[in-house]
Amino acid sequence: MLTKRIIGCFDVDNGRVVKGISFVELRDAGDPVELATLYDHEGIDELVFLDITASHEDRNTVVDMVRRTADRVFIPFTVGGGLRSDDDMRLMLESGADKITINTAAVERPELISEGAHRFGSQCIVVAIDARTEADGSMQVYTHGGRRPTGIDAVEWAKEVVERGAGEIMLTSMNTDGHQDGYDLPLTRAVSEAVGVPVIASGGAGNAQHMIDAITEGKADAVLAASIFHFGTHPIMDVKRQMQAAGIPMRMEHADYDDVL
Amino acid sequence: MSDPRLADLDVIILDYGAGNLRSVVRAVERVGAKPEVASVPAALDEADVVILPGVGAAADTMHNLRARQLVEPIHEYIAADRPFLGVCMGLQALMTVSLEGGEHPCLDVLEGQVVRLPEGRKIPHMGWNRVEQRRSTPLFDGIPDGAHFYFVHSYYCDMADPNDVVAIADYGADVTAVVERGRLAATQFHPEKSGAYGLRIYRNFLLEHSGNGGSR
Structure with missing residues (x-):
């Protein structure tokens, strides 16, 4: 399964x-590659x-990070932020x-999605959508890091x-992002049920129950979390065990490269 | 740890313009081999092992293989039962025909069609799925039955000969996950993106074929 x-x-x-990551076991908690290696582990x-x-303008730093990650991490990873052309x-x-992953650039020029999909395949094009549930119940797409309303309906987009x-x-909810109080379940469910591709719920993860809810009630295919793992208070395998206990299929076996090779 | 027995193996990773080969190269290096990326037919002559990676669509893949005049050399290489590993599109390209975006004849090394995954689930089939081993093979040495591997695909191989299938994954259909016939093996999932057990697939395949240096 x-x-x-x-x-x-x-x-x-x-x-x-x-985002103030504080792992005692890391020599350099600010190095994305070292963190990625730890998370994989x-x-x-x-x-x-x-x-x-x-x-x-200068992409050398990001390219270097991507290269070093690919050298050490043998699980899938996505890169986004300021990508504006194929x-x-x-x-x-x-x-x-x-x-x-593309976000604002896709709203400003939707052809970018098709250009990328045509050139590299749909499997590597992740469109990030930042949305807010407004007072009237509508779900609106925002761009520019969640600052600019677009008037576009999130489900239609x-x-x-x-x-x-x-x-x-x-899919990131601007209502729940940063509060660690749970994902936006109605928004997640509305989008996930409207499309045939996998939907990643993002924004609001504070504990394992939030992730369980995002999958069972929000119908998400994956859950994204930033801060909850960053302090070591919610070990990844602990969260996975709780999700599995709730009946969610999870990848539980997790071997070290050095043990298996 | 990487295996010193793999250091002298001539591993060729075929580059036919499919983009990202870096993770396959790094995975093969991580298990101790020194792969060479090549796109010319002559590269197959001296190879101990050939790896055909790939993402994207079948039509593009076949177009690119033809444009680089790799179709016949691949046929001859596999017909000589020399070690060959296909990954993802590198598996689908081995089939008789792909129905992805039309009807595209493929390499026809393995009989069967590449067909769309059944409706009713999210497509692409994306993520870690449980791989059930149908029979034991050195390819699975050290890998528990039911271990998870990373899949990304919308079409899958409907094999005419069930004996070719050594592992499956469930996604609304019995999705062909690993095939093996003689010294040919291929995976639908991406071993280079499947953590330690994924790397173990590369290690097992290379180790299995490191003894006699193929049949050159």
């Missing part, structure tokens, strides 16, 4: 992980790096990323990005 995925997410600024199923560097995507994929060739949707 296909398992549900737990995806670890790092915000990276100028090659350094932000601890049983994460997949990783996402979001480059939040203000200027995207050449930007190609650079990341050729450096070793398995998928790329989700359908459109799939039609244009997105292979997966990474």
